[in-house]
Amino acid sequence: LGAESIALFARVGGGIYTKAADVGADLAGKVQADIPEDDPRNPATIADNVGDNVGDVAGMGADLFGSYVATVLAAMVLGNYIIKDMGGMIEDAFGGIGPILLPMAIAGVGIVISLIGTFFVKISSNDAKEPEVQRALNIGNWASILMVAISCYVLCNFMLPEKMQMNFFGEGLQDISSMRVFYACLVGLVVGAGISAFTEYYTGLGKAPILKIVQQSSTGAGTNIIAGLATGMISTFSSVLLFAAAIWMSYALAGFYGVALAASAMMATTAMQLAIDAFGPIADNAGGIAEMSEQDPIVRERTDILDAVGNTTAATGKGFAIASAALTSLALFAAYVTFTGIDGINIFKAPVLAMLFVGGMVPVVFSALAMNAVGKAAMEMVNEVVRQFKEIPGIMEGTGKPEYDKCVDISTKASLREMMLPGLLTIGFPIIIVLIGKLAYPSNNLLVAEMLGGYMAGVTVSGVLWAIFQNNAGGAWDNAKKSFEAGVEINGEMTYKGSEAHKAAVTGDTVGDPFKDTSGPSMNILIKLTCLIGLVIAPILGDGHVSDEFSIVNKSEIKKCSSEGKKACCNKTNNKDLVVNADDKQVSITSGSENVSITIDNYGEPVTVKEINTSAQDSNVETIEKSEKSSI
Numbered sequence: 001l002g003a004e005s006i007a008l009f010a011r012v013g014g015g016i017y018t019k020a021a022d023v024g025a026d027l028a029g030k031v032q033a034d035i036p037e038d039d040p041r042n043p044a045t046i047a048d049n050v051g052d053n054v055g056d057v058a059g060m061g062a063d064l065f066g067s068y069v070a071t072v073l074a075a076m077v078l079g080n081y082i083i084k085d086m087g088g089m090i091e092d093a094f095g096g097i098g099p100i101l102l103p104m105a106i107a108g109v110g111i112v113i114s115l116i117g118t119f120f121v122k123i124s125s126n127d128a129k130e131p132e133v134q135r136a137l138n139i140g141n142w143a144s145i146l147m148v149a150i151s152c153y154v155l156c157n158f159m160l161p162e163k164m165q166m167n168f169f170g171e172g173l174q175d176i177s178s179m180r181v182f183y184a185c186l187v188g189l190v191v192g193a194g195i196s197a198f199t200e201y202y203t204g205l206g207k208a209p210i211l212k213i214v215q216q217s218s219t220g221a222g223t224n225i226i227a228g229l230a231t232g233m234i235s236t237f238s239s240v241l242l243f244a245a246a247i248w249m250s251y252a253l254a255g256f257y258g259v260a261l262a263a264s265a266m267m268a269t270t271a272m273q274l275a276i277d278a279f280g281p282i283a284d285n286a287g288g289i290a291e292m293s294e295q296d297p298i299v300r301e302r303t304d305i306l307d308a309v310g311n312t313t314a315a316t317g318k319g320f321a322i323a324s325a326a327l328t329s330l331a332l333f334a335a336y337v338t339f340t341g342i343d344g345i346n347i348f349k350a351p352v353l354a355m356l357f358v359g360g361m362v363p364v365v366f367s368a369l370a371m372n373a374v375g376k377a378a379m380e381m382v383n384e385v386v387r388q389f390k391e392i393p394g395i396m397e398g399t400g401k402p403e404y405d406k407c408v409d410i411s412t413k414a415s416l417r418e419m420m421l422p423g424l425l426t427i428g429f430p431i432i433i434v435l436i437g438k439l440a441y442p443s444n445n446l447l448v449a450e451m452l453g454g455y456m457a458g459v460t461v462s463g464v465l466w467a468i469f470q471n472n473a474g475g476a477w478d479n480a481k482k483s484f485e486a487g488v489e490i491n492g493e494m495t496y497k498g499s500e501a502h503k504a505a506v507t508g509d510t511v512g513d514p515f516k517d518t519s520g521p522s523m524n525i526l527i528k529l530t531c532l533i534g535l536v537i538a539p540i541l542g543d544g545h546v547s548d549e550f551s552i553v554n555k556s557e558i559k560k561c562s563s564e565g566k567k568a569c570c571n572k573t574n575n576k577d578l579v580v581n582a583d584d585k586q587v588s589i590t591s592g593s594e595n596v597s598i599t600i601d602n603y604g605e606p607v608t609v610k611e612i613n614t615s616a617q618d619s620n621v622e623t624i625e626k627s628e629k630s631s632i
Contacts, residue, residue: 001529001532001533003065003066003069003070004066004070004525004528004529004532005427006062007059007063007066007525007528007529008419008426008525008526008529009419009423010058010059010061010062011055011060011062011522011524011525012370012419012422012518012522012525013054013415013416013419014051014054014055014056014059014415015055015374015514015517015518015519016370016373016374016377016411016414016415016418016419017050017051017054017055017412017414017415018051018052018054018056018411018517018518019051019374019378019514019517019518020047020051020373020374020377020378020380020381020410020414020415021047021048021050021051021381021407021408021411022048022051022513022517023375023378023381023510023514024044024047024377024379024380024381024382024384024385024407024410025042025044025047025048025381026506026509026510026513027378027382027510028042028044028381028382028385028389036291038287038288038292039291039292040292040398040402041395041398041402042385042402043384043385043388043402043403043407044381044384044407045288045292045404046404046408047381047404047407047408047410047411048288049284049289050408050411051411052281052284052285053285054415055281055517055518056278056280056281056314057278057281057282059521060274060277060278060318060321061274061278063321063525064267064270064320064321064324065270066529067267067270067321067324067325067328067524067528068107068267068270070328070331070332070532071103071260071263071264071267071324071327071328071331072104072107072264072267074260074328074331074332074335075102075260075261075263075264075331076100076103076104078255078256078257078260079097079099079100079102079103079257079260080099081167081257081338082099082164082165082166082257083096083097083099083100090161090164091161093158093159094159098159098160098161099159099164099257102155102156102159102160102181102261103260103261103264105155105159106148106151106152106155106185106261106264106265107264107267109148109155109268110267110269111271113144113147113148113151113268113269113272114144114268114269114270114271114272114275115271116143116144116147117140117141117143117147117269117272118140118272120139120140120143121140122136123136126302128305129305130205130206130305130308130309133305133306133309134200134204134312134313137276137309137313140272140276141196141269141272141273141276142193144269144272145189145192145193145269148189148265148268148269149185149186149189149265152182152186152189152265153182156178156179156181156182156185157178157179160178160181161178162177163175163176163177163178164176164177164178164181166254166255168255176253176255180253180254180258181253181257181258183253183254184249184250184253184254184257184258184259184261184262185261185262185264185265186265187246187250187253187258188261188262188264188265188266188327189265189266191243191262191266191323191327192266192273192320192323194242195239195242195316195319195320195322195323196316196319196320198235198238198239198242199235199239199312199315199316199471199472200312200315202231202235202315202472202475202476203311203312203315203316203472203478203479204312205308205309205311205312205479205482205483206483209231209235210476210479210480210483211483213227213228213231213480213505213508214480214483214488214490214505215490217480217502217504217505217508218490218491218500218501218504219504220500220504221503221504221508223504224477224480224504224505224507224508225507225508225511228473228476228477228480228508228511229473231472231473231476232468232469232470232471232472232473232474232476232515233469233473235468235469235472236465236468236469239319239322239323239468243323243326243327243464246262246327247259247330250262256331256334259330259334260331262327263324263327263328263330263331266323266324266327267324267328273317273320274317276313276316276317277314277316277317277318277320279306279309279310279313279314280307280309280310280311280313280314280317281310281314282310283303283306283307283309284307284310286303286306286307287300287303287306287307290303304482304485307482308479308482308485311475311478311479311482312475312479314475314516315471315474315475315516318467318471318475318516318520318521319471321524322464322467322468322471322523322524324524325463325467325524325525325527325528326527328528328531329456329460329527329530329531330460332528332531332532332534332535333453333456333457333460333531335535335538336453336456336531336534336535336538337453339535339539339542340446340449340453340538340541340542341449342446342449342450342453345450345454347454349447349450351440351447351450351451352447352450352451352453352454354451354454355433355452355454355455355458356454356455356457357458358429358433358455359454359455359456359457359458359459359460359462359530360458360459360461361462362429362458362462362463362526363463363466363467363523363526364462365425366422366425366519366522366526367466367470367519367520367522367523369421369422369425370422370514370518370519371514371518371519373418373422373518374513374514374518375514376414376418377410377414377418380410380414381407381410381411384406384407384410385407388402388403426525426530427529429455429530430452430455430456430530430533430534430537431533433451433452433455434448434451434537434541437451437452445540445542448541449538449542452534452537452541453534455530455534456534459527459530460527460530460531463523463524463526463527464523464527466519466520466523467520467521467524467527469520470515470516470519470520471515471516471520471521473512473516474513474514474515474516474520475516476512477508477509477511477515478509478512478513478516480505480508480509481502481505481506481508484497484499484501484502484505
């Protein structure tokens with residue numbers, strides 16, 4: 001929770017800082033004053049370069065660290081329940097806690113492998129262009145993924161028993177081999193590689209979606225923006241299908257533990273992914289320093305090549321973060337269900353459906369708050385830059401020195417001030433929902449838990465879609481603008497930087513900046529922090545005690561509550577009431593007579609204990625809420 005809370009402020013605050021400086025510098029410098037990017041005459045250029053580190057390096061690092069920690073912890077929690085499913089003891093080389101230690105082992109090995117993977121990133125020529133640079137980074141990434149796959153095979157076979165029992169929702173206990181757990185890990189690695197490939201296609205230089213935006217820039221900023229929005233929207237198709245297939249397959253292989261380990265295996269390459277993502281802002285800053293220090297033109301040409309590739313790697317890094325947030329949130333959600341004791345999210349219950357819609361709304365409002373924060377801070381930045389152009393003599397001639405510190409101060413204060421409301425929205429909404437639920441249903445904790453679960457589901461699904469859309473749209477706009485620096489062919493004519501089409505692309509890039517660097521990446525934190533807060537609240541809403549079966553004293557009628565029901569009940573010895581749900585209708589057992597009967601509310605007909613045991617094998621008895629009885 002602490003890691004994700006810090007990540008929230010680093011991501012949101014850092015995003016506001018960097019994009020307030022970037023958008024302000026672009027609007028006041030390139031658009032109004034018609035001076036090059038990173039020109040030392042622009043007072044906002046220092047703030048822009050500092051912002052690259054604040055948002056894209058520190059922010060991404062905090063984001064992936066939060067995913068890293070949350071994934072490992074969720075997998076450890078679910079590993080503990082495997083041990084419980086097997087009677088509380090398993091035979092392995094680690095004192096019976098192999099399923100708990102496995103996620104940590106995968107994470108630890110992944111750090112070493114990522115360091116080894118960096119040695120595979122090599123460029124053979126100083127004249128290498130974008131494809132060669134991108135290929136070198138991809139080789140390092142794929143080498144790391146392959147080594148993690150081999151390591152997962154060894155660790156799964158070494159740390160887990162050959163056969164385990166896992167409880168599948170609605171299906172009871174199933175025998176699962178250690179190899180099926182390994183296959184679930186492979187699913188996670190495929191997701192990490194697949195999301196990078198999809199993101200590279202939609203944001204990479206020379207790819208069809210980018211060329212389409214370039215072509216539509218020839219008719220103005222409006223058509224450029226329409227093309228960028230469409231690119232971001234269509235990019236959700238392949239990514240979401242990939243997530244859906246991964247969730248389904250990893251669950252089919254090894255239950256929710258398989259989902260958590262798929263996320264753990266994907267996160268094992270975090271160090272490599274972070275290095276690839278940081279490549280972009282480092283190259284961008286190198287280009288800025290080259291421009292400000294008036295280096296030879298060849299230096300700027302080379303940094304521009306690195307920067308163009310960096311835009312794609314930054315986008316793929318954000319795609320990796322989105323994938324990690326999606327799988328991590330599902331693992332956290334599985335732990336939440338386990339703690340609260342609910343059997344699922346029933347949207348036929350009006351309060352649950354209402355919270356599902358509220359959850360779907362929150363990422364949209366969060367994005368709006370982040371975008372407004374960037375717009376507001378950028379206006380302040382533009383006004384300050386324009387003021388300095390007017391009031392400080394000799395800036396445009398290069399003889400006067402701009403007040404760079406004033407622009408840094410604007411970005412710093414804006415980021416600290418404007419990130420508070422999105423932060424309160426993220427942390428406050430789950431708490432408010434629980435309080436409202438407790439007021440409305442003071443004696444029904446499970447319904448309140450379902451309400452919060454519905455909210456979490458809404459935030460997760462909506463947040464993933466908005467994150468993919470904004471990340472890829474912003475990256476596509478950025479590289480469409482970069483395409484003009486080398487020259488592009490539009491309607492049979494070569495078009496370069498400074499043309500009207502380029503100016504339209506600059507406008508699109510300005511719109512895309514807060515998409516890809518502020519509101520889009522912040523969705524990851526919103527999703528994970530929401531699920532973590534729900535997990536922290538879960539023990540308050542749960543019944544606090546769950547056991548595998550409930551013994552009934554009257555052996556002539558029935559020996560135990562059927563384990564084939566969807567939820568086990570718990571045995572307390574001080575009371576004499578058993579409360580269950582049959583087809584969502586409350587049922588009670590009254591003790592004190594040999595022929596114990598159950599009356600179903602609104603049904604009217606008594607049902608004996610023996611009949612309840614028989615019907616527990618089908619959907620008549622849906623859940624068992626509470627079991628409190630001593631004898632019959």
